[in-house]
Amino acid sequence: MHRNGNTSMLRVLLTGGAADRLASALHDQPAVTVIKPNGSGSAGSVDVALHVLESSSSDELAGEIRELRSLSDAPLILAAYGEPNGIVEAGLAVGAADVIVLPQSPETLLFALRKASLANGAAAGAGKVVTVFSPKGGSGKTILATNIAVAAARAGVDALLVDLDLQFGDAALMLAVPPRATVADLAGSSGEIDSEKVKAFVCHEPQTGLALLAAPKRPEEAQILGQAEVGAILDAARNAYGALIIDTGPLFDSAMLAALDRTDELLLVCNPEITSLKNVRIGLETIDRLGFSRDRVSIVVNRLGSAGGVVRREIEQALDAELAFELPDDAAVPAALNRGVPAVLADKDGRFARAATELAKKLFAAAPSAALASAPASRRFALRGRR
Secondary structure (H helix, E strand, C coil): CCCEECEEEEEEEEECCCCCHHHHHHHHHCCEECCCCCCCCCCCCCCCEEEEEECCCCCHHHHHHHHHHHHCCCCCCEEEECCEEEEEEEHHHHHCCEEEECCCCHHHHHHHHHHHHHHHHHHCCCCEEEEEECCCCCCCCCHHHHHHHHHHHCCEEEEEEEEEECCCCCHHHHHHHCCEEEEEHHHCCCCCCHHHHHHHHEECCCCCCCCCEEECHHHHHHCCCHHHHHHHHHHHHHHCEEEEEEEECCCCCHHHHHHHHHCCCCEECCCCCHHHHHHHHHHHHHHHHHCCHHHEEEEEEEEEECCCCHHHHHHHHCCCCCEEEEECCCCCHHHHHHHCCCCCHHCCHHHHHHHHHHHHHHCCCCEHHHHHHHHHHHHHHHHHHHC
């Protein structure tokens, strides 16, 4: 994607008979540059093409797509106001990356555009991104994020933990790492944000070498981190590390939406209690509305087996979904937390530590090791060739 300063700018080719109805909404997005056909036979370099249908006629659509493809071969989104018959079939027929029924909220539209742009290989070769989220505070989300990140680093994975709970992030505290810089400092730095700059702003957990990009030190610093700024940081970070673990706040805020844009697997954390299950069910519905595939969502139940807790069968019934991973209730976890040591290090043979380590192995089995990721490009190829 193209960048302007610290902003991850998305260039969108907008075409179609009803395109003008959508143009103003896109122009209001600071992270989007709208490109319109200029009659030169080429649209130049764009990240995604958005074609707004005026007619549902398959013959007319085929002609419109041929004309569009003469301008750009960028990933294509088909959009239409209302819900014309055959729009999904038309999208499949022309190889569209997505099909959207308008109108949509600006957040949903931007999410669809960014998701489609990544289909063009924008993230090829980048590290795997795992986002840990729960719409209910106190779920153990940050405990899970820090522990799987440490477990991955201990296994040799070149991992970065990014704390995007921008007002009250605790990852640095849980790792007992005093951050010398934060994600807000990185966003406010001058010049373009690239992989090397990200590495200059991280701190490291001493036992495993896990890299951490800490949350802002004060809540008001979160104001400088909009969706575009967070997106630019994550784009650079995923190209710098073999694995990216993102801890989030309990809200669908701009940071969460930027993370979701780039997420390969979303860990949705719940507790075995009715208030948590209610919020997680609403969270699942919201994720569906945003167009994020359920195939990339893994529901994780934390503290399973706690006294008075709901059992697995009842959890799955309440969520109308299957659980992917279980983390047992374990007294070693709060004990480790109060010592500032992740449970996977403080109590390696404990029930929680074993479960979290196994989860990290499943998530990052194919992620590059720290030694491989730090090698020069030619050396990396040679190492791969010997396997």
